[in-house]
Amino acid sequence: MNATITGTGSALPAKILTNADLELMVDTSDEWITSRTGIKERRIAAAGEYTSTFAAEAARRAISMAGISPEELDLIIVGTVTPDFPFPSTACIIQNELGACNAVAFDVSAACSGFIYGLSIADSFIRSGRIKKALVIGAEVLSRVVDWSDRNTCILFGDGAGAAIVEAAEDLKGILSTHIFSNGSCWNLLYQPGSGSRNPATDRSVDPALFFINMEGNEVFKHAVRAMEEAALAALEANGMTASELSLFIPHQANIRIVNATAKRLALPAEKVFINLHNYGNTSAASIPIALDEANRQGWLKRGDSILLDAFGGGFTYGSALLRWQLDPLNS
Numbered sequence: 001m002n003a004t005i006t007g008t009g010s011a012l013p014a015k016i017l018t019n020a021d022l023e024l025m026v027d028t029s030d031e032w033i034t035s036r037t038g039i040k041e042r043r044i045a046a047a048g049e050y051t052s053t054f055a056a057e058a059a060r061r062a063i064s065m066a067g068i069s070p071e072e073l074d075l076i077i078v079g080t081v082t083p084d085f086p087f088p089s090t091a092c093i094i095q096n097e098l099g100a101c102n103a104v105a106f107d108v109s110a111a112c113s114g115f116i117y118g119l120s121i122a123d124s125f126i127r128s129g130r131i132k133k134a135l136v137i138g139a140e141v142l143s144r145v146v147d148w149s150d151r152n153t154c155i156l157f158g159d160g161a162g163a164a165i166v167e168a169a170e171d172l173k174g175i176l177s178t179h180i181f182s183n184g185s186c187w188n189l190l191y192q193p194g195s196g197s198r199n200p201a202t203d204r205s206v207d208p209a210l211f212f213i214n215m216e217g218n219e220v221f222k223h224a225v226r227a228m229e230e231a232a233l234a235a236l237e238a239n240g241m242t243a244s245e246l247s248l249f250i251p252h253q254a255n256i257r258i259v260n261a262t263a264k265r266l267a268l269p270a271e272k273v274f275i276n277l278h279n280y281g282n283t284s285a286a287s288i289p290i291a292l293d294e295a296n297r298q299g300w301l302k303r304g305d306s307i308l309l310d311a312f313g314g315g316f317t318y319g320s321a322l323l324r325w326q327l328d329p330l331n332s
């Protein structure tokens with residue numbers, strides 16, 4: 001049995017935080033942020049909006065595109081490091097919101113690689129014959145774990161969600177391969193110290209700094225480029241392809257310099273690289289499915305196209321998915 005993507009969706013907060021807004025909050029400038037990261041603005045969840053808010057909306061849009069009903073779903077996976085609660089999983093909350101009563105639901109903690117990990121799991125479940133229809137979501141509200149007084153990190157991140165419906169298909173091989181990797185030796189280069197069992201919220205340890213993203217930016221940068229190249233090459237090699245045969249490369253939208261360095265190593269021309277990080281910043285697990293949905297709805301993808309998704313995140317985690325696109329452009 002093969003697996004193929006039959007619908008995509010995304011959802012973003014309405015509130016926009018620009019680089020000019022950040023200039024009023026920390027000692028930074030639009031020029032610095034743009035030249036070092038490529039980011040111009042990001043979306044920020046309002047009070048009363050949670051990770052599940054955007055995850056559910058993205059899911060509804062993907063379900064609608066696929067033309068299925070929520071009861072048909074066998075599996076819901078949410079990639080997130082900013083779940084609504086430590087437990088239950090955000091996936092269970094989404095299951096309830098959608099009325100997807102026949103699905104098994106769980107979260108995957110793989111930071112920015114969460115969507116690719118989820119896609120890989122869904123693909124494996126489908127190919128093994130265990131399930132027929134899966135909903136894979138990447139969703140984050142990183143603005144709640146960012147230190148808004150730390151210019152090293154607060155300029156980078158944003159909120160949002162993206163989703164894909166993955167279905168069993170006898171004849172259509174839509175997901176050609178997935179490769180996922182972990183390198184736990186670097187876990188402490190990008191992590192959130194608080195809220196787990198090492199630093200639980202007790203009277204003595206409630207220090208807000210524990211709950212913010214902690215990152216060694218320069219080190220993360222170097223690892224990201226190497227790892228994304230490795231994951232991309234694993235996908236190409238497994239399918240006997242070269243990068244020149246790709247129709248579109250959709251990398252994790254962390255930083256334009258990471259994206260450009262990876263594309264250069266793969267010898268990919270700029271017109272084959274999908275970029276939307278200037279609008280949303282780094283939305284972690286949501287970044288690739290938001291980009292995939294935008295590429296899909298904006299008519300970048302044609303049936304038969306070879307599309308390479310490539311992720312990297314805290315853990316470290318990284319991975320790729322090579323797709324043969326099986327949907328017609330929405331406006332055709």
Ligand code: COA
Binds near residue numbers: 032151218313
């Ligand atoms: N505005 C202005 N200056 C800033 C700044 C900001 N927002 N943030 C840092 N600086 C300063 C630093 O304090 C430093 O000043 P100094 O030379 O006086 O000490 C200088 O800019 C250079 O800092 P540096 O950290 O070397 O910059 P950089 O070119 O490495 O860019 C990042 C920093 C964070 C943009 C970059 O390292 C990066 O993108 N790393 C990867 C982060 C990432 O993608 N994480 C998620 C992975 S999934």
